[in-house]
Amino acid sequence: MNITRTLAASLMLTASIATTGVAAAGEMTGAGSTFAYPIYAKWAEAYKASSGLSLNYQSIGSGGGIKQIEARTVDFGASDMPLTPEVLSKNGLTQFPTVIGGVVPVVNIPGVEPGKMHLDGKVLADIYMGKVVNWNNPEIAALNKGMRLPDMHISVVHRSDGSGTTFIFTNYLIKVSEEWKNKIGCDTSVAWPAGVGGKGNEGVSSFVRQIKGSIGYVEYAYAKQNKMSYVLMKNRDGYYVPPFSANIQAAASGADWEHAPGFYEILTNEPGKASWPITGATFILMHTSNDKPANAKTVLSFFDWSYKNGGKLAEQLDYVPLPKSVTDLIEKSWTLNIKDTAGKPIW
Numbered sequence: 175m176n177i178t179r180t181l182a183a184s185l186m187l188t189a190s191i192a193t194t195g196v197a198a199a200g201e202m203t204g205a206g207s208t209f210a211y212p213i214y215a216k217w218a219e220a221y222k223a224s225s226g227l228s229l230n231y232q233s234i235g236s237g238g239g240i241k242q243i244e245a246r247t248v249d250f251g252a253s254d255m256p257l258t259p260e261v262l263s264k265n266g267l268t269q270f271p272t273v274i275g276g277v278v279p280v281v282n283i284p285g286v287e288p289g290k291m292h293l294d295g296k297v298l299a300d301i302y303m304g305k306v307v308n309w310n311n312p313e314i315a316a317l318n319k320g321m322r323l324p325d326m327h328i329s330v331v332h333r334s335d336g337s338g339t340t341f342i343f344t345n346y347l348i349k350v351s352e353e354w355k356n357k358i359g360c361d362t363s364v365a366w367p368a369g370v371g372g373k374g375n376e377g378v379s380s381f382v383r384q385i386k387g388s389i390g391y392v393e394y395a396y397a398k399q400n401k402m403s404y405v406l407m408k409n410r411d412g413y414y415v416p417p418f419s420a421n422i423q424a425a426a427s428g429a430d431w432e433h434a435p436g437f438y439e440i441l442t443n444e445p446g447k448a449s450w451p452i453t454g455a456t457f458i459l460m461h462t463s464n465d466k467p468a469n470a471k472t473v474l475s476f477f478d479w480s481y482k483n484g485g486k487l488a489e490q491l492d493y494v495p496l497p498k499s500v501t502d503l504i505e506k507s508w509t510l511n512i513k514d515t516a517g518k519p520i521w
Contacts, residue, residue, distance in 0.1 A: 202472045205232035206239015206252030208374040209339045210456040212395040213273055214252070216487045217480045224479065227472060233374060237336020237362045243267065243459045249469045251459035254338020255362050259436040268462050268511040270437055270504045271455040272477065273493040274426045276394045276417040277342045278452070280402040282382050283309055284324060287403065289416055292317040294408035295350025295443075295451070301328055301389060302347070303354065304368030309387065317408075324387075331381045331390035334371025336362040342454035343391045346442040350451075391452075394422075395491040409451045410443050417450050419492045425453035431500045437507075460512055467514040474508055474521050481505075 204214070211233040218229035232238070236253035243251030244265055257269055279298060281291055297313050300306040306313055310323040333340045341362045348355035358364050372378040375392045379400050382390040394417050397404050406414040415421045425444040431437060441453040458477065464470040481504075485495035496504075508521035 201228045201230050203230045203248045204250045205242040205248045207236050207254050207338050207456050208233045209254045209393040212491050213488050213493050217484045235335040236338030249473050254456045255341035256438045256457050262436050266462050267459050269457045269459050271457050273488050274455045275493045276422045276450045276453050278394045278397045278417045279391050279405045280382050280397050282388045291405040292414050293405050299347045299351035299354040326387040329385045329388040330369030331378050332366050332369050335373050346452045349443040407451050409449050410445050411447045413447045421448050421450035422453050423494045425449035462511050467520050471520050
């Protein structure tokens with residue numbers, strides 16, 4: 175699947191819905207995460223073939239997804255930044271994870287093959303702070319002994335929109351760089367010290383492919399589908415690892431969903447010699463009180479089908495499916511938390 179082309183078609187298809195708030199019969203609407211767009215597109219295609227029901231999903235970034243579900247213009251929002259239990263309660267929302275994925279630094283450096291560049295958290299933070307500005311900088315050279323590094327300016331690419339991918343990326347950076355933590359912080363959108371912004375994972379991917387000497391960060395499916403040059407990252411235990419599904423799974427293995435209030439769990443910089451350090455779950459946001467219970471039930475049926483039938487599709491795109499023990503917990507939470515306006519459980 176050509177993600178950029180499919181996404182463009184999807185955005186054109188959903189433009190009228192974003193404007194009018196009217197969905198076609200037999201159709202559910204969602205908006206938000208570009209991080210999760212590849213797997214939701216795959217699941218939606220397979221689910222439509224199975225059920226005849228379609229998903230109209232606007233890949234507009236997590237910040238936009240949160241705003242749209244709060245405004246009740248979609249049936250569900252999608253965010254890679256989990257909302258705290260306090261924020262969920264305040265806004266009458268509940269959330270649940272769907273899959274786990276990796277955020278990947280990608281580069282366009284002449285002569286450097288995918289998986290050959292080594293970076294650690296400190297150097298990555300210094301690059302994004304505009305402190306390390308050349309690819310043959312001593313900090314980078316020290317991590318890549320024996321590699322011929324070009325005397326080339328580093329062009330930094332970041333997200334321009336409110337983004338859960340940015341939340342995961344900056345959450346990692348605050349854990350590995352005190353300077354980043356104190357000066358920049360962590361959020362879906364930050365005041366970037368350097369670089370150019372691209373909208374969505376597809377916008378960042380496009381800029382990195384076009385600009386020689388660039389570095390960006392995208393969800394791994396975008397890097398893989400577009401054959402981008404990813405880097406190896408030094409993890410918390412000191413090992414350089416690739417962003418493959420086994421490494422993302424290793425980072426996710428310590429997640430304690432059962433004891434995480436509101437499924438609030440962040441998976442960056444997790445221990446383990448195989449763990450990919452920039453890992454995160456992606457979440458669905460729904461209202462706890464629904465004035466369109468039939469729509470809400472359709473959404474829950476879609477994700478129930480996806481949990482039971484979509485694991486292999488997720489793995490094909492290098493996401494990590496949630497284990498059955500976790501999806502059982504999630505579906506119990508639907509019965510407890512997602513109701514109609516009379517207080518009757520929808521699931």
